[in-house]
Amino acid sequence: xxxxxxxxxxxxxxxxxxxxxxxxxxxxxxxxxAKSEGHPSxxxxxxxxxxxFPTMSLATVYRNIVLIKSLGxxxxxxFPDGSNRYDGxxxxxxxxVICIKCKKIVDPDLDSLDEMKKExxxxxxxxxxxxxxxxxxxCSNCMAEKV
Amino acid sequence: xxxxxxxxxxxxxxxxxxxxxxxxxxxxxxxxxAKSEGHPSxxxxxxxxxxxFPTMSLATVYRNIVLIKSLGxxxxxxFPDGSNRYDGxxxxxxxxVICIKCKKIVDPDLDSLDEMKKExxxxxxxxxxxxxxxxxxxCSNCMAEKV
DNA sequence: TTTGCTGCAAATAGTTTGCAGAGAC
DNA sequence: GTCTCTGCAAACTATTTGCAGCAAA
Numbered sequence: 001x002x003x004x005x006x007x008x009x010x011x012x013x014x015x016x017x018x019x020x021x022x023x024x025x026x027x028x029x030x031x032x033x034a035k036s037e038g039h040p041s042x043x044x045x046x047x048x049x050x051x052x053f054p055t056m057s058l059a060t061v062y063r064n065i066v067l068i069k070s071l072g073x074x075x076x077x078x079f080p081d082g083s084n085r086y087d088g089x090x091x092x093x094x095x096x097v098i099c100i101k102c103k104k105i106v107d108p109d110l111d112s113l114d115e116m117k118k119e120x121x122x123x124x125x126x127x128x129x130x131x132x133x134x135x136x137x138x139c140s141n142c143m144a145e146k147v
Numbered sequence: 148x149x150x151x152x153x154x155x156x157x158x159x160x161x162x163x164x165x166x167x168x169x170x171x172x173x174x175x176x177x178x179x180x181a182k183s184e185g186h187p188s189x190x191x192x193x194x195x196x197x198x199x200f201p202t203m204s205l206a207t208v209y210r211n212i213v214l215i216k217s218l219g220x221x222x223x224x225x226f227p228d229g230s231n232r233y234d235g236x237x238x239x240x241x242x243x244v245i246c247i248k249c250k251k252i253v254d255p256d257l258d259s260l261d262e263m264k265k266e267x268x269x270x271x272x273x274x275x276x277x278x279x280x281x282x283x284x285x286c287s288n289c290m291a292e293k294v
Numbered sequence: 295t296t297t298g299c300t301g302c303a304a305a306t307a308g309t310t311t312g313c314a315g316a317g318a319c
Numbered sequence: 320g321t322c323t324c325t326g327c328a329a330a331c332t333a334t335t336t337g338c339a340g341c342a343a344a
Contacts, residue, residue: 307333310332311331312327312329312330314325314327315324315326317325318324319322319323
């Protein structure tokens with residue numbers, strides 16, 4: 001992700017603008033979220049950080065994600081089984097393709113959703129504010145691994 | 148839902164075919180799922196049943212939903228906040244429109260998803276097995292209620 | 295009669311929260 | 320120096336599970 005640094009700056013600036021302090025913990029969390037390589041989970045983020053900050057608390061990761069989410073700078077992909085994943089690199093809603101075996105998450109290129117949104121708004125009389133589209137399947141890697 | 152009775156029969160038959168006993172508790176749960184008016188939650192189902200069966204346990208509702216889900220006869224709409232909703236009337240994946248105020252869930256008519264599914268499969272090399280599409284917004288009722 | 299089902303209560307697990315001390319500015 | 324943030328541990332809550340008795344077939 002080439003724009004990872006840009007995303008980092010944007011999020012940090014937004015934190016400053018809203019009067020939040022920039023702590024070392026916050027910095028690492030934002031750095032990982034700005035990249036969001038593979039759409040990390042909270043647990044994953046926590047483990048990554050623990051290498052360098054052994055005392056980092058899970059609660060701090062949660063609290064910072066809530067904060068950054070409230071600023072609209074991270075997209076939360078919550079799953080009913082509690083395995084939430086995050087995308088701070090592309091924080092606006094977009095479709096995802098999820099491997100049910102290795103849990104890899106990929107962003108496909110699709111744009112016919114806007115049209116669909118209008119169609120739905122017309123038909124149901126809802127004011128559509130948000131959406132979520134996930135495809136579940138098996139990635140080519142996991143297909144190859146006949147275990 | 149005119150086909151609610153048909154759905155009821157189908158689910159009961161499938162339970163029998165798979166060697167499951169038909170208990171009074173199971174019967175009421177299936178009856179409510181077959182209708183799935185407004186896409187009920189577990190809690191909602193439990194409350195409905197308690198009127199007639201005051202000793203009905205929440206655990207029984209959960210266990211039966213798990214069972215019927217394993218037979219593919221109810222669609223689970225799990226939400227990250229734990230407010231799962233169920234649809235035993237149309238148990239195959241279909242789009243939903245959800246009011247973020249009153250939590251009403253509506254089924255819009257949309258069928259351009261199959262095309263999209265193929266497009267995604269081609270682009271990502273995934274074998275797509277399932278999908279989930281939710282639109283979030285505010286329904287006309289809640290729009291009118293300026294509180 | 296056999297086997298699965300139910301109700302109750304306790305366990306589970308991801309997330310949130312209260313509190314006291316630490317640290318950004 | 321002030322006020323937010325952090326780490327720890329306890330709390331929370333929807334769901335699951337162990338167990339003993341009950342009931343469908």
